[in-house]
Amino acid sequence: MSQMKGPAIFLAQFAGDAAPFNDLAGVSRWAGDLGYKGIQVPTWVPGFIDLERAAQSRDYCDELRGICAGNGVEITELSTHLQGQLVAVHPAYDEQFDGFAPPAVHGNPKARQEWAVQQLLLAARASQNLGLNAHATFSGALLWHTLYPWPQRPEGLVETGFKELAKRWLPILDAFDAAGVDVCYEIHPGEDLHDGVTFERFLEATGQHTRCNILYDPSHFVLQQLDYLRFIDIYHQRIKMFHVKDAEFNPDGRSGVYGGYQGWIDRPGRFRSLGDGQVNFNGIFSRFAHYGYQGWAVLEWECCLKHPEDGAREGAPFIRKHIIRTTDRAFDDFAGGGTDEAANRRILGLPAGAD
Numbered sequence: 001m002s003q004m005k006g007p008a009i010f011l012a013q014f015a016g017d018a019a020p021f022n023d024l025a026g027v028s029r030w031a032g033d034l035g036y037k038g039i040q041v042p043t044w045v046p047g048f049i050d051l052e053r054a055a056q057s058r059d060y061c062d063e064l065r066g067i068c069a070g071n072g073v074e075i076t077e078l079s080t081h082l083q084g085q086l087v088a089v090h091p092a093y094d095e096q097f098d099g100f101a102p103p104a105v106h107g108n109p110k111a112r113q114e115w116a117v118q119q120l121l122l123a124a125r126a127s128q129n130l131g132l133n134a135h136a137t138f139s140g141a142l143l144w145h146t147l148y149p150w151p152q153r154p155e156g157l158v159e160t161g162f163k164e165l166a167k168r169w170l171p172i173l174d175a176f177d178a179a180g181v182d183v184c185y186e187i188h189p190g191e192d193l194h195d196g197v198t199f200e201r202f203l204e205a206t207g208q209h210t211r212c213n214i215l216y217d218p219s220h221f222v223l224q225q226l227d228y229l230r231f232i233d234i235y236h237q238r239i240k241m242f243h244v245k246d247a248e249f250n251p252d253g254r255s256g257v258y259g260g261y262q263g264w265i266d267r268p269g270r271f272r273s274l275g276d277g278q279v280n281f282n283g284i285f286s287r288f289a290h291y292g293y294q295g296w297a298v299l300e301w302e303c304c305l306k307h308p309e310d311g312a313r314e315g316a317p318f319i320r321k322h323i324i325r326t327t328d329r330a331f332d333d334f335a336g337g338g339t340d341e342a343a344n345r346r347i348l349g350l351p352a353g354a355d
Contacts, residue, residue: 003326004288006297007319008038008076010136010243013301013308015045023047025067032072035316039068040136040298042079043123044100049078051119054126061129076296077241079136080123081186086116087168088140088192113168120172128179134240134295135176136215139165139185139193139202158201165192166205169212177211184215184241195226196234203238213240217300218279219247223269225257229283236291243300244319246277264304271302273311274318281322289324297323 009031020026024047031039043051053060068074082100089097089109098106105112120137127135143161146153169183176183185193185202193199199214206212216239221228232239251268254260259267271277285297299315301308345352 004242004285004293004295004297004323005038005076006323007036007244007316008040008073008296008298009034009036009312009315010040010042010079010298010300011045011048012042012079012081014312015042015048024049024064025071028068028073029071031312034313035320036073036299038076038296038298039073040076040079040296042081043119043126044080044082049126051078051122051126054129055122056125058129061126061131065130075130075132076298077132077134077136077184078123078127078130080120081136081138083116083119083123084137084185085140085191086112087120087172088142088165089113090142090145092145093141117168117172121175124172124175124179124181127176127181132181134182134184134213136184136186136241138188139169139191141190141192143192144190144194161192162201162205166202169202170206170209173206173209173211177209181211182213182240183211184213186215186217186220186243188217188220189223194220195224196231199235199238213238215239215241215243217243217245218284219243219245219271219277219300219302222247222249222277222279223257225249229280229287232284232287232291236287236293239293239295241295242288242293242297244274244281244297244315245300245302246272246274246279246281248272248277270304273301273303273306274299274315276303276306281318285322285324289326292326 011027014021014027016022020030028039041048043049049064065075086097086100094109101112101115105115123135142165143158146157173183187193187195187199193202203212214235218228221231247270249269255262255268257269259269264270297319299319301311301315303311342352
């Protein structure tokens with residue numbers, strides 16, 4: 001079993017117009033100074049990466065890698081969360097999601113989807129040029145508005161929705177397969193892939209595509225009241241990416257899982273900085289060590305209380321403390337007596353040499 005890599009940090013929540021958060025050189029230096037070894041790069045931030053250029057030029061990708069290496073970090077994965085969301089959008093959400101795309105495709109769902117698909121195809125080639133083996137994204141959603149079965153869902157509606165979702169993603173999955181890169185869907189509310197059952201539905205609809213994998217984030221499972229440790233037991237072979245993010249769920253007599261349309265600070269389920277919530281990270285890191293997870297442990301900071309720079313500063317040592325260097329021997333090897341087949345048969349009371 002191999003040790004997971006880390007700590008790393010997802011840069012999406014830190015990108016801004018002011019230094020050091022406005023370009024790759026500055027933000028990678030900031031991350032390296034905090035003790036991070038890797039950065040997960042959002043592809044919609046032009047100051048961090050020119051996605052089209054990265055898809056076309058290995059020299060440009062080598063330049064990006066050199067900038068990061070000079071600051072003591074490496075690019076762990078690229079992210080197309082915003083673009084992936086736009087691969088499948090129910091009309092009810094058109095206006096809200098237009099902001100994820102360039103103004104030129106606003107108000108034009110077909111053009112917006114085509115733009116999003118092209119972004120994913122560029123990300124596959126860019127990931128290959130950067131020497132990466134995994135990619136972070138969202139699935140988008142056609143069925144989310146039917147999450148609660150009232151009114152009753154018509155027979156076959158769910159199957160039709162996942163068939164269409166798979167149809168849209170299969171060419172993208174094939175492009176990532178050609179690039180040698182796993183597509184890791186963040187299992188997330190608001191996406192049609194929001195728990196284990198929905199991931200299984202999608203996986204089946206894609207014909208068990210080998211590049212269809214999971215970005216595991218326990219915070220979303222706390223808010224759903226899903227067993228996030230058992231989730232690792234079930235899906236560990238498909239988990240190729242890990243967002244280290246904390247959360248808490250404190251229901252009361254007025255509000256529960258659905259949150260009453262309240263803002264984040266007032267919801268029973270809310271995200272917290274690492275160590276401030278309820279996630280059992282000792283259990284999670286132990287599960288990953290048990291199954292030999294070889295990917296990165298990437299901080300995703302989202303908290304309705306703590307300042308992001310404080311959360312980032314605390315995140316690197318928190319992750320470093322939890323990463324388990326797996327042992328190369330059993331703890332009781334010192335008591336081993338050494339044996340052979342003949343001795344084993346004697347211990348079992350079996351005659352020597354018998355089949």
